[in-house]
Amino acid sequence: MLKVDEIQKRLFKEVAELHDIPMGAYNLRANGKAIGRNSTANVEITGKEDGSGIDIRIKPDTKNESVHIPVVLSESGLEEVVYNDFYVGADSDVVIVAGCGIDNCGGKDSRHDGVHRFFLEKGAKVRYVEKHYGSGDGDGKRILNPVTEVYMDENSQMEMQMEQIKGVDSTNRMTLAEVGKNAKLIVKERLMTHGVQNAVSGYKVTIKEEGGSADVVSRSVARDSSYQKFDACIIGNAPCHGHTECDSIIMDQGRILAVPSLEANDVDAELFHEAAIGKIAGEQLIKLMTLGLTEQEAEEQIINGFLK
Amino acid sequence: MLEIRNLSFQVDDGKEIIRDLNLTVEDKKFVVITGPNGGGKSTLAKLIAGIEKPTAGQIFFNGEDITGKSITERANMGIGFAFQQPVKFKGIRVIDLLRLAAKNAYNKQEPSVKPLADSKAKPLHLHFEKELSVSDACDYLSAVGLCARDYIDREVDASLSGGELKRIEIATVMARKTKLTLFDEPEAGIDLWSFNNLIRIFEQMRREIHESSIIIISHQERILEIADEIVVVADGRIQKSGRGSDILPGILGTDAAVGTCFGKNGDKVC
Ligand SMILES: Nc1ncnc2c1ncn2[C@@H]1O[C@H](COP(=O)(O)OP(=O)(O)OP(=O)(O)O)[C@@H](O)[C@H]1O
Ligand SMILES: [Mg+2]
Numbered sequence: 001m002l003k004v005d006e007i008q009k010r011l012f013k014e015v016a017e018l019h020d021i022p023m024g025a026y027n028l029r030a031n032g033k034a035i036g037r038n039s040t041a042n043v044e045i046t047g048k049e050d051g052s053g054i055d056i057r058i059k060p061d062t063k064n065e066s067v068h069i070p071v072v073l074s075e076s077g078l079e080e081v082v083y084n085d086f087y088v089g090a091d092s093d094v095v096i097v098a099g100c101g102i103d104n105c106g107g108k109d110s111r112h113d114g115v116h117r118f119f120l121e122k123g124a125k126v127r128y129v130e131k132h133y134g135s136g137d138g139d140g141k142r143i144l145n146p147v148t149e150v151y152m153d154e155n156s157q158m159e160m161q162m163e164q165i166k167g168v169d170s171t172n173r174m175t176l177a178e179v180g181k182n183a184k185l186i187v188k189e190r191l192m193t194h195g196v197q198n199a200v201s202g203y204k205v206t207i208k209e210e211g212g213s214a215d216v217v218s219r220s221v222a223r224d225s226s227y228q229k230f231d232a233c234i235i236g237n238a239p240c241h242g243h244t245e246c247d248s249i250i251m252d253q254g255r256i257l258a259v260p261s262l263e264a265n266d267v268d269a270e271l272f273h274e275a276a277i278g279k280i281a282g283e284q285l286i287k288l289m290t291l292g293l294t295e296q297e298a299e300e301q302i303i304n305g306f307l308k
Numbered sequence: 309m310l311e312i313r314n315l316s317f318q319v320d321d322g323k324e325i326i327r328d329l330n331l332t333v334e335d336k337k338f339v340v341i342t343g344p345n346g347g348g349k350s351t352l353a354k355l356i357a358g359i360e361k362p363t364a365g366q367i368f369f370n371g372e373d374i375t376g377k378s379i380t381e382r383a384n385m386g387i388g389f390a391f392q393q394p395v396k397f398k399g400i401r402v403i404d405l406l407r408l409a410a411k412n413a414y415n416k417q418e419p420s421v422k423p424l425a426d427s428k429a430k431p432l433h434l435h436f437e438k439e440l441s442v443s444d445a446c447d448y449l450s451a452v453g454l455c456a457r458d459y460i461d462r463e464v465d466a467s468l469s470g471g472e473l474k475r476i477e478i479a480t481v482m483a484r485k486t487k488l489t490l491f492d493e494p495e496a497g498i499d500l501w502s503f504n505n506l507i508r509i510f511e512q513m514r515r516e517i518h519e520s521s522i523i524i525i526s527h528q529e530r531i532l533e534i535a536d537e538i539v540v541v542a543d544g545r546i547q548k549s550g551r552g553s554d555i556l557p558g559i560l561g562t563d564a565a566v567g568t569c570f571g572k573n574g575d576k577v578c
Contacts, residue, residue: 219398247398286359287395289379290388291405291484292412301408305399305463 004030011072011101014133018070022097026068027054029082031075043067043094053083053115056096060089060121068097071114076106076140081113088156090121099131102142102168111143118149120156120183128160134167141169148175152183154209159186164199165307166192172200179240182211189218190307193226193254203232207240207269216244221303222254231259236269245274249306251299309335310356310488310521315365317351317544325351326362327544333488333537337521338514340535340552342559348544349525350392353490356523357389358382369488383412388486392493392525394477396465402476403445403460409483410440440483448479451509453502470497478506491524495531503528510534532556 004012008030012018021036025043028036034054039045042062046055056067069084086096104110120126134142150158164171179185185205193199205214214234222228234242246258260273280302288298310333317326325348333339341349354360356367358379366375374382397405446456452475462468464476474497481489494510495503507530513522514534524531532538535552540559548555 281395283395284397286379287391288408290357290359290383291409291480292380292383293408294380301400301404302397305397305401305404308399 003035005074007074007103008072011074011103011133011135012070014135015072015099015101015131016068016070016097018068022066022068024066024068025056027056029069029071031073032078032080040065042092045069048083052081053085056084056086058086058088058092058094058124060091062089062092062094064093066095066097070098071100071112073100073102073104073110073112076104076110076136076138077108079109079111081115083115084117086116086118086126088118088120088124088126091123092121093125095127095129097129099129099133100144100146101131101133102136102144104134104136104140104142105138106136107139109141109143111141111145113145113147115147116149118151118158120150120152120158122153123155124153125157126159128158130160130162132162132164132168132171134169136167142167143170144168145172147173150175150177150185152177152179152185152212154181155183156180157184157186159188161188161190163190164192165190168197168199169195170198174202175204177203177205177214179205179207179209179212179214181209183209184212185214185216187214187216187218189216189220191218191220191228192223192303192307193221193228194223195226196224197226198228199226200229201231202229203244204235205233205242205244206235206237207242208237209240210238211240212238213241214243218246219248219306220246220256221249221251221307222256223251225253225255227255227257229257229259230275231257231261232273233261233263234271234273235263235265236271237265239266239268240270242269242271243273246276247274247306248277249280249303250277251279309333309368309370310523311368312356313366313368315352315355315362315367317348317355317360318363325544326355328365329541329544329546331539331546331549333521333523335519335521337536338510338534339521339523339537339539340532341523341525341539341541342527342532343541343547347542349541350492351544352541353389353492353523353525356382356488356490357387359389383484383486386487386520388481388484388489390477390481390489390491390494392496394464394473396468396473398463398465400464401460402449402462402464403440403442405464405476405480406445406448406483407440409480410444413483413485445483448483449476451482451505452476452479453505454479471499471502474498475502478509482509487520489520489522491522491526493525493527495526495528507531507534529556529560532559 042059044057230246232244258275262271285298312331315329449456538555539549540547
């Protein structure tokens with residue numbers, strides 16, 4: 001049996017929807033140590049020799065398997081940098097669930113910087129789900145600075161769902177991707193900040209070969225006095241399609257800087273960007289109020305829907 | 309019963325949009341408000357729903373002065389309002405909206421609306437102890453002529469056509485089963501086939517009106533024909549009002565219908 005306390009259990013549930021030990025391959029990390037690991041016939045998880053992280057090797061043609069690698073921190077003052085490398089074999093089709101939950105009731109900052117690298121071979125298909133969550137009422141900050149690198153070979157597909165809805169004080173996220181021939185990258189980011197939180201999310205996606213495509217879409221809500229920066233750059237070096245969109249709601253004294261940018265280095269690179277920032281539309285509040293909701297209830301429904 | 313006394317609404321630049329208007333809508337009445345574009349019909353509906361605040365006058369609902377009450381309070385007292393221009397929401401699905409409406413249904417026992425007289429159609433006998441079920445939600449959508457399965461999980465956003473949004477708006481308000489329901493030009497943007505269905509829905513609502521009343525803002529002859537009362541609003545005032553059978557002949561083909569599209573058989577759609 002794994003030894004996890006109630007706080008850790010709750011964090012695992014928040015970030016990976018884990019109620020129990022997951023099916024398939026997994027690596028569960030709590031307070032700086034692996035507390036459970038399982039490889040399967042097709043998915044091998046091994047610790048790096050220097051102890052700095054893990055390697056996940058997925059055999060070619062592995063279908064319908066999942067890999068869970070959630071991390072939780074419940075000790076105040078813990079700071080760690082972890083390197084996880086995913087080698088996804090040709091024509092495999094897998095779901096990878098990552099995520100980090102921090103509970104900090106103490107006075108010292110807790111920080112987890114995860115560096116995830118994905119190497120997708122030809123035709124590999126990955127759905128990546130990552131949730132970040134913070135809780136605890138100590139003065140110590142909950143800090144997450146993830147770096148994600150994605151290298152995509154011919155015909156591979158990667159769909160990334162990244163969500164940070166609650167409780168992370170400071171985050172500086174960088175996602176780099178290189179998209180190969182006919183490969184397809186889809187990113188759906190959902191972010192909500194409150195209090196005095198600070199969130200920076202940067203993307204640099206280079207579509208290197210013909211037929212590649214990238215779609216990077218962020219929806220975010222900045223409440224209270226929080227600050228967000230969304231900085232997405234899509235570079236097209238070949239005939240390709242690229243699109244990035246940042247759609248944000250600001251409330252209270254929230255602030256948002258959106259900097260979508262495009263670089264076309266090929267005459268057949270088709271690149272688009274969109275960005276919209278604004279408060280909740282008055283008519284949306286009014287409509288829900290005519291259905292009997294209070295203004296606060298209406299606001300909650302609108303934001304919940306928007307971030308879904 | 310709705311009672312409007314000496315209601316005025318002036319906008320910031322001084323323009324009076326509603327001028328000293330008096331109107332009483334008795335229970336169990338089906339009232340159609342008509343009149344030229346820009347006459348003040350939608351503004352009047354917004355004043356009744358609490359979306360706009362009058363600059364003078366009072367509104368009573370079942371004897372209670374609601375002039376100072378909020379939109380939410382009025383909704384929870386049993387006033388429903390289907391907008392002329394439906395609102396879009398990112399991420400909120402049709403089922404979510406119907407559930408919100410049903411959850412705040414004013415009268416949970418007595419459905420005021422049943423689907424088309426079609427014998428195969430399931431009656432809308434709904435009881436919302438918990439959440440509106442998918443099949444009950446589907447009944448509302450079918451009633452407005454939408455193939456429910458195709459729509460229930462769609463987001464109420466710009467991906468829906470104008471007519472689809474309009475029908476979802478009507479279904480949502482029907483799900484609330486309110487004591488006083490306002491429909492602002494429900495027929496606008498609705499195609500011929502659905503229009504005929506819509507007329508049947510209103511006829512049915514008319515028959516099963518119980519203690520409730522319905523106010524429809526419309527330019528459509530076929531809706532005017534089923535009205536107990538017709539009120540002609542022009543230039544912020546009630547120009548004419550009375551029994552439908554008395555008023556209707558006088559306004560067909562007159563100024564009250566300017567800018568609208570009366571088909572001879574009510575089957576012309578704009
Ligand atoms: N907030 C406002 N500020 C300025 N003018 C307004 C405002 N609201 C409404 N109006 C004006 O008041 C008049 C009445 O508008 P309203 O929408 O009530 O008309 P309507 O009778 O519903 O017309 P339609 O048949 O075209 O729907 C119009 O001239 C409109 O431009
Ligand atoms: Mg109008």
